[in-house]
Amino acid sequence: MAIINIVGTAAGVFTTFAFIPQIVKIRKQGGDDLSYAMLAVYFVGVGLWFAYGLILRAPAIIWTNAITDVLVAVAIVLKATHRPRGGSEQRRASTSAAKESEFAGD
Numbered sequence: 001m002a003i004i005n006i007v008g009t010a011a012g013v014f015t016t017f018a019f020i021p022q023i024v025k026i027r028k029q030g031g032d033d034l035s036y037a038m039l040a041v042y043f044v045g046v047g048l049w050f051a052y053g054l055i056l057r058a059p060a061i062i063w064t065n066a067i068t069d070v071l072v073a074v075a076i077v078l079k080a081t082h083r084p085r086g087g088s089e090q091r092r093a094s095t096s097a098a099k100e101s102e103f104a105g106d
């Protein structure tokens with residue numbers, strides 16, 4: 001395997017799997033801090049890279065971007081379906097209570 005293919009494959013693998021922690025975060029905390037617009041633009045951009053890889057017949061570009069588009073689609077579905085445990089209202093209430101208790105001690 002030529003060095004250019006090794007570097008391209010490694011770059012694709014790292015950038016593809018860099019999205020996995022975001023999916024884990026959405027599952028645990030919800031996706032309120034991510035916009036649908038950003039996810040949509042990212043999805044389209046990765047899809048265009050996939051098409052570019054098909055035109056070039058470059059397996060590293062094809063596979064990594066196909067997997068990334070699946071991961072982005074998963075993130076979109078999770079954002080739409082997963083809410084943070086306890087809900088954002090409960091988090092706000094506990095944050096307010098914590099701040100009030102800090103001031104009560106003064």
